Amino acid sequence: MTFFSVNGTAAIRRDNRAQAAADPGPVLQVSKLEVTYYTDLGRAKALDDVSFTLEAGQKLGMVGESGSGKSTLALAMMRMIKPPGRIEGGQVFVGDTELMSLSEDGMRRARLNKVAYIPQGAMNSLNPVIRIGAQMVDAIKAHMPQESRKAINDRCVHALRSVDLDPGVFHMYAHELSGGMKQRVCIAIGILLEPQVIIADEPTSALDVVTQRQVMETIDRVQDQINAAVILIGHDMGLMAQFVDKVAVMYAGRLVEVSSVREMFTDPKHPYARALISSLPNLDNKGVFRGIPGLAPSLLQLPGGCAFHPRCPYAMPACTSDRPEVLTLEHGRRVACHLFDAEAPHGQPA
Numbered sequence: 001m002t003f004f005s006v007n008g009t010a011a012i013r014r015d016n017r018a019q020a021a022a023d024p025g026p027v028l029q030v031s032k033l034e035v036t037y038y039t040d041l042g043r044a045k046a047l048d049d050v051s052f053t054l055e056a057g058q059k060l061g062m063v064g065e066s067g068s069g070k071s072t073l074a075l076a077m078m079r080m081i082k083p084p085g086r087i088e089g090g091q092v093f094v095g096d097t098e099l100m101s102l103s104e105d106g107m108r109r110a111r112l113n114k115v116a117y118i119p120q121g122a123m124n125s126l127n128p129v130i131r132i133g134a135q136m137v138d139a140i141k142a143h144m145p146q147e148s149r150k151a152i153n154d155r156c157v158h159a160l161r162s163v164d165l166d167p168g169v170f171h172m173y174a175h176e177l178s179g180g181m182k183q184r185v186c187i188a189i190g191i192l193l194e195p196q197v198i199i200a201d202e203p204t205s206a207l208d209v210v211t212q213r214q215v216m217e218t219i220d221r222v223q224d225q226i227n228a229a230v231i232l233i234g235h236d237m238g239l240m241a242q243f244v245d246k247v248a249v250m251y252a253g254r255l256v257e258v259s260s261v262r263e264m265f266t267d268p269k270h271p272y273a274r275a276l277i278s279s280l281p282n283l284d285n286k287g288v289f290r291g292i293p294g295l296a297p298s299l300l301q302l303p304g305g306c307a308f309h310p311r312c313p314y315a316m317p318a319c320t321s322d323r324p325e326v327l328t329l330e331h332g333r334r335v336a337c338h339l340f341d342a343e344a345p346h347g348q349p350a
């Protein structure tokens with residue numbers, strides 16, 4: 001912890017940068033996370049063996065078709081999966097704290113403090129009859145019941161300023177704010193306790209393109225201020241390309257590729273990632289867009305072998321029968337595809 005000054009008063013602030021320097025290595029390690037929804041129609045495995053790491057200050061873009069499991073991943077990391085869903089395995093380390101093994105009370109304290117989640121449509125779930133400031137104060141009080149009112153207010157004002165909002169917003173109601181301002185309030189709430197990890201689920205949906213960019217720039221800036229690792233869930237590959245360091249592609253509950261943003265956009269490996277990239281407009285394809293043939297599979301009836309094989313132009317016999325392991329390729333790229341079985345160092349699954 002270090003001290004910083006807000007309006008001339010001292011407030012406690014965690015120094016994520018000093019923590020990261022003292023403890024190099026990934027701040028977030030997700031390992032073999034598994035989630036199943038037990039529905040009347042059968043079992044839907046929404047997360048299957050999901051593993052990845054993220055360092056302090058890094059931004060990961062999580063992309064994939066609707067229903068591929070992106071929000072489930074965020075909810076599982078927060079231990080907020082509700083029935084009929086169940087977390088059936090895996091670990092999530094934030095620093096040296098393993099979230100899945102915390103008590104309910106320990107997890108309640110870890111939320112917002114170690115890992116903050118800005119859910120899909122968060123800006124529409126601000127309470128319409130409670131002033132913004134009171135909602136921010138409540139969030140802090142739940143974690144710091146001993147904190148003085150003045151220190152709490154100062155912390156709120158600091159967070160509002162960090163997201164480029166006037167401190168006057170503290171006294172306003174949600175209906176007095178534009179969509180972009182409301183989304184920035186949600187980001188301010190997310191950073192109140194300076195978490196080491198921030199997960200933002202579609203933070204720019206329902207915003208116009210100018211406001212989208214402003215919100216992404218706000219996330220960029222606050223992340224830099226508190227040196228957090230950020231996961232951005234979304235569909236907009238163009239926006240991802242501009243703002244993230246790494247891209248993770250999810251398909252039918254599995255991470256099929258995790259690569260640096262440059263490698264993902266210049267040389268995507270997994271055929272599904274290739275299809276996603278080639279469906280983007282660019283200056284060369286002169287308005288001819290290539291879609292991805294077929295539909296995303298139902299999680300209740302996944303094809304055998306690789307779930308993508310019925311849509312894959314490179315499918316081989318092994319793809320119909322053997323589930324591809326996640327392989328580590330050069331530069332630490334991770335790909336789950338039989339096309340690369342021979343390329344992985346020593347053929348070892350990651």
Ligand SMILES: Nc1ncnc2c1ncn2[C@@H]1O[C@H](COP(=O)(O)OP(=O)(O)OP(=O)(O)O)[C@@H](O)[C@H]1O
Nearest residue numbers: 037039044046065066067068069070071072073299
């Ligand atoms: N409450 C639920 N009950 C049953 N199945 C569910 C439930 N929530 C999610 N699922 C299943 O989990 C899968 C993943 O859903 P999830 O919301 O994580 O996808 P997503 O990639 O975030 O989609 P979107 O981009 O549309 O938000 C869905 O296809 C659905 O089959």
